[in-house]
Amino acid sequence: MRAGGDSGVGGGPRSDPARRRNSRSAWRRVHGGSRQSRVNRWSRRALVVVPLGLVLVALMAVAVVYLYRAASAGRTGERALLSAIAEFDAASGHQSITSADFSRIARDVDRASSSFASMRRDLNDAGPMLAVGRYTPFIRIQIRGADVMADAGQELSAAAGTMVTTADQFENPVNRAASISDSLQELNRLQSALAAALGTLLQATNQVATLNGKRLLGPLGSAHAALVARLPRMIDRASAAEGGLRAFIVFAGGTGPRRYLFLSQNPDEVRPTGGYIGTYGVLTATAGHIQLGSYGDMNTWYLTHPKAQVPIAQAPTASQILLATQTIANSNESPDWPTDAQLAVQLWAKGGEPSVDGVLSFTPEFMARLLGVLGPVAVPSYGETVTSANLIQRVDYWTHLANVPQVGGRKQFVSDLAKAVMDKLSSASSGELQPLARAAAKGFATGEAMAWSSDPAVDVTLAHDAWDHAFPPAQATGDFFFDSEFEFAAKNGDGLIRTFTHTVTLRADGSGDSATTMLMHNTRPTDPGGAYNEPTFNYIVDYGPGGATLAKGSDVPYYASEPNLGGHALDDWFGEIDPLGTETTHVVFHVPHLLTHVSGHLWEYSLDWLRLPSHAGDTLQLQVILPPGWHWEGAPPPSTIPLDRDVHESWQLLTP
Numbered sequence: 001m002r003a004g005g006d007s008g009v010g011g012g013p014r015s016d017p018a019r020r021r022n023s024r025s026a027w028r029r030v031h032g033g034s035r036q037s038r039v040n041r042w043s044r045r046a047l048v049v050v051p052l053g054l055v056l057v058a059l060m061a062v063a064v065v066y067l068y069r070a071a072s073a074g075r076t077g078e079r080a081l082l083s084a085i086a087e088f089d090a091a092s093g094h095q096s097i098t099s100a101d102f103s104r105i106a107r108d109v110d111r112a113s114s115s116f117a118s119m120r121r122d123l124n125d126a127g128p129m130l131a132v133g134r135y136t137p138f139i140r141i142q143i144r145g146a147d148v149m150a151d152a153g154q155e156l157s158a159a160a161g162t163m164v165t166t167a168d169q170f171e172n173p174v175n176r177a178a179s180i181s182d183s184l185q186e187l188n189r190l191q192s193a194l195a196a197a198l199g200t201l202l203q204a205t206n207q208v209a210t211l212n213g214k215r216l217l218g219p220l221g222s223a224h225a226a227l228v229a230r231l232p233r234m235i236d237r238a239s240a241a242e243g244g245l246r247a248f249i250v251f252a253g254g255t256g257p258r259r260y261l262f263l264s265q266n267p268d269e270v271r272p273t274g275g276y277i278g279t280y281g282v283l284t285a286t287a288g289h290i291q292l293g294s295y296g297d298m299n300t301w302y303l304t305h306p307k308a309q310v311p312i313a314q315a316p317t318a319s320q321i322l323l324a325t326q327t328i329a330n331s332n333e334s335p336d337w338p339t340d341a342q343l344a345v346q347l348w349a350k351g352g353e354p355s356v357d358g359v360l361s362f363t364p365e366f367m368a369r370l371l372g373v374l375g376p377v378a379v380p381s382y383g384e385t386v387t388s389a390n391l392i393q394r395v396d397y398w399t400h401l402a403n404v405p406q407v408g409g410r411k412q413f414v415s416d417l418a419k420a421v422m423d424k425l426s427s428a429s430s431g432e433l434q435p436l437a438r439a440a441a442k443g444f445a446t447g448e449a450m451a452w453s454s455d456p457a458v459d460v461t462l463a464h465d466a467w468d469h470a471f472p473p474a475q476a477t478g479d480f481f482f483d484s485e486f487e488f489a490a491k492n493g494d495g496l497i498r499t500f501t502h503t504v505t506l507r508a509d510g511s512g513d514s515a516t517t518m519l520m521h522n523t524r525p526t527d528p529g530g531a532y533n534e535p536t537f538n539y540i541v542d543y544g545p546g547g548a549t550l551a552k553g554s555d556v557p558y559y560a561s562e563p564n565l566g567g568h569a570l571d572d573w574f575g576e577i578d579p580l581g582t583e584t585t586h587v588v589f590h591v592p593h594l595l596t597h598v599s600g601h602l603w604e605y606s607l608d609w610l611r612l613p614s615h616a617g618d619t620l621q622l623q624v625i626l627p628p629g630w631h632w633e634g635a636p637p638p639s640t641i642p643l644d645r646d647v648h649e650s651w652q653l654l655t656p
Contacts, residue, residue: 069122073116073122075219075222076115077111077112077119077223078112078153078226079226080108080111080115081109081153081157081227082227082230105164106168109157110161112156112157113154116150116154119146119149119153120154123143123147123150141215142217142220145211145214145216145220146220148208149208149211149223149227151204151207152207155200155203155207156200156204156231158197159238160234162193162197166190166194167241169186169190170433176429176430177431178429178430179288179427179430180290180428180430181287181288181289182288182430183430184252184287187245187249190245191242191245191246195242197238198238198239201234201235205231205232208224208228211224212228240465243461243464244461244465247457247460250455250457251285251358251453252285253284253287253288254288257285257286258357259284259354259356260282260285260358260359261283261345261348261356262282262283262292262295262362262418263277263279263328263344263360264277264279264280264361264418265278265332265362265363265614266493267494267615268396268491268494269490270487270493270615271330271485271487272335272484273332273337273450274363276330276487277328277329277331277332277361278297278411279298279411279414280296280301281293281294281419281422282294282356289426290422290425291423291426292419295415295418297409298328299329299411301351302327302328302351305351308328309326309327309350310325310327310343310347316333317333317541317562317572318330318486321539327347328347334565335471335482336471337361337469338470341450344359357455358451358453358458360451361449362418362448363449363614364392364414365446365448366443367391367417368389368391369442369443370440370443371388371421373432373435373436373439374436375387377423377424378420379416381416394413395414395417398414399411401532444467446613447469447612448613450468450469450613451467451468471566472608472610473546473566474546474547474567475545476547476593477510478593478594478606478608478650479514479545479606479607480545480546480608480609481500481514481516481542482568482609483498483500483518483542483612484540484541484543485540486539486540487536487538488538490532490533490534492522492524492533492536494615495524496521496522496523496536496577497520497617497618498518498612498617498618498643499519499619499621500620500643501519501623502514502516502620502621502622502623503515503625504594504623505625506594506595506605506625506626506653508627510593510603511591511592511593511594511595512594513589513590514544514588514591515553516542516586517584517585517586518584518585518586519583519584520577520582520584521581522536522578522583533579534579535576535577536576537574537575538576538583539558539572540572541562542587544568544569544570544589544591545568545569545589545591546567546568547569547591548590549589551589553588554588554589555573555586557572558572558573558574559574569589598652601655601656602652602654603653603655604653605637607622607637607649609641609643609646609647610646610647612643616644619640619643620640620641620643620647621640622638623639626653627655629656630653630654631653631654632651632652632653633653634651635651636651637651
């Protein structure tokens, strides 16, 4: 029996101490020598790596310092830029950048430009230190954000500076005595400058948008968030300003001659867009020279142009009630002015008249606004001097009250007055252009004037500023109301005062009922002649929210086939109101989606209420009944709203 062997348990290589020592030596040779030698090698490596790491950390720290300084400068620039934006007047169109204190805005823009330039210097001064940061997770996002904000900020500041300079030159022209036609070249230059600034704004906005969704910290994050929130408004104003100037240049014949049908709406005889179209004219514009040519009584025109009419069978409801054809005088039976204007153009062409490029509507109140800027005008044929203060009274006198025979009939005074006003407007100076624009904007906002153009460049601007008075399409959610009236014969429109009691009952599923009672009061007594305030017959259409249905309690519709307009629900009546009398209508709409769900427990009630154009004195009494346990988040809707403007408001609610 073997005592041991190569594979034995008690002997052999595995139990040989010499072999074990040799194996350990071989392992050391392969894996790095002795423990002491390994320590020495790690020490030598540390002498290189640790200082390098410390240098990198130091570089990163310095880079972060520069980055923070740059971000702080950007935040300062953003605040200055937003301060300049906030100074711009909130009015629409070209007015949106012309009413502010230009020196203060210029200082804000200069401060913004300086701050963003400092931001770029801080980034450049960081030099190679930022190179390390650009490859470091999270830090590189901050650096990229700073780069973008610095470049975009400088572009935004330059664009804002152009806008301020352009607005200032529009507000304060060098030659205030120059005529508008002589100023067209300068207006073209300003429009081009605004177009360039708008392009820069859009480019900078796209740059800022590339940072959306990135986690930007500190002043960099707050600056980015503020610009994202406010830049769309700035772009909208710049776009409106540029479009407004471009539209005016086109309208004034700066790109070629233009002809417009010029119609007067008399609010004394109520219509859905203001009043009866009593007079007409043709306005021509060539290279800034605006002239009113032919002008006359609309009744005379349509009687001498018998082909210019819509047959009874195709006419809208009000004309069918009268058993009469529809003429230009009643082309505004719809509350949508673009529809009415295009019908007027078609009837004008049917009458054999030369084509026109658009339709303008005005009321005596609008002419009074213009005279507030232009000053008094003489109407020699009547021995009158008309001012902004007495225009309404003199128009009423010669149109309704005067017993003096007039060569052209009772509307001749309006014709002669309109020509005098337009003649004075055509000779206005460039120094009067801005105050005239402000006066016109107020008139368009109240429905004292409306416009439609076949030229897309003009029409887009008119629609943007709601100067076209297009009837809005129904929305998917929310509350809506418009009282559309067509008055027959009587001339007492300014004496008709309406009080609307609007009671809204909301349900927890977002539906509800909106009940509206209109009390119309004829505040005028019977006049001696009878024609001015005779018993009033009105065709009334109340338009409600989209998708709604008439609910129990509504007055029975008079004309069940009245067409839908823009998707709005409606109810209609034919009523009578005597001098000093009243008339009441009542409608209840059931609305499936009266509320809009915002998120979680938060809902929103919105109300769009359109006032009757060019009429004053009406009042809305509003009551909103909430579901049990619900309450308003913030201030509730007011209980009384004067209808001196359209109402576009919303309020938020919380569920239990």
